[in-house]
Amino acid sequence: MGRDEAPIGASKATVTAFRNKLERTATEGDIGITVVCNDAEMDEERDLADEVYGSGRDLPFDVTVQHELTTEELRALLESEAQFLHYIGHIDESGFKCVDGTLDATDLDSVGIEAFLLNACQSYQQGMALIEAGAIGGVVTLSDVINSGAVRVGKAMAQLLNRGFPLSAALNIARDRSIIGGQYTLVGDGTINIVQAESDVAVFFEIESEGNSFELTPRTYNSSSGGIGGLVIPRLSDQNETYLSSGALPSVTLTKTELERNLALENVPVYLDGQFTWSYEIDVSSL
Structure with missing residues (x-):
């Protein structure tokens, strides 16, 4: 399939x-994550990425x-049974650029990795080839991407995947970290999780400040263990109602003290007045 047939924004x-x-089959033992930098x-x-994956999580x-893998080393890695590959480097229609040449994923008979992020220029075709050879889902690019923007998207993806967000949700949020975010798309099954969320859902907050009060809207995303039809109790302020996940839950209006208390419970991604951040990084006293 050519790049011209790739869906934009879908x-x-x-x-x-x-x-x-x-x-x-379910993988036993440690969660295998490989970060490759060929650039x-x-x-x-x-x-x-090395700092983010596994940080702050009581998981194996x-x-x-x-870095600087040869074609044979990269081939062996793609055929290994790792849960996730975060690839950083150069890719074009001929394949993955390695120190000794190019590896074309269409030449692979089988792929052992389950999911991937190919943070490189024009990685759509190679990502589709990985799916055809055995992978489940991945994030790819549709055209050239500048390094600075790719770093911002890559960092956000790593943080979100590490918090239990499925690939599709992580990409939807990470796209907004850069003007090149629209060049990233999902191939395969986007519901796959690299890491299980601490509950059956991963949570994202949208917060709008309104003077001395704050309107907070939780958005939930199902983990692979939860599934559609699961239940979630936001427990924001005095809110104790139970809702079906996933999607946007009813907004609540919080005082500064209530907001500070809720943000301190768990480190979750936040849009604060349209700006992306994390709850633990917000100094509520300065708002």
Whole structure:
């Protein structure tokens, strides 16, 4: 499939991806995450990703960081049974650029990785090839992306995936971190989680300040263990109602003290007056 057939601002689900998911067995042991940087100019994103995955989580992570791989080394990695590949480097229609040449994913008979982020220029075709060879879902680019924007999107994706957001939700939020966000799209099954959320849902807050009060709207995203039809109790202010997930829940108006208390409960992604941040980074006293 050519890049011209790629959906812009949407996802490209395939029957193959869902078949791949059904054929997978549950992985025992550590959560295998591999960060590969085949571009020295993007070492910043490699370092950020290495810091983020597994941070602050009481989970058995096995995070491996590699750089300047050869074609055979990258082939072996793609065929390994890691849960997630965060790839940083150069890709074009001929394949992954390695130190000794190019690896074309269409030449692979099988792929062991379950999901991936190919944070490189024009990675759509190679991502589709990974799905056809056995992967379940991934995030790819539709055209060239500038390094600074790619780093911002890559960092946000790593943070969100680490908090239990499924691929599709993580991408929807991370897109807004850069003007090039529209060049990223999802291929395969976007409901896959790399990490389980601390509950059955991953939570995102939208907050609008209104003088000395704040309107907070929670948005929930189902984890792979939760599924549509799960129940969530926001427990914001005196709110104790139970709602179906996922999607936007009813907004609540909070005082500054109530907002501070709720933001301190868990580190969740936040849009505060249209700006992306994390709850633990917000100094409520300065608002």
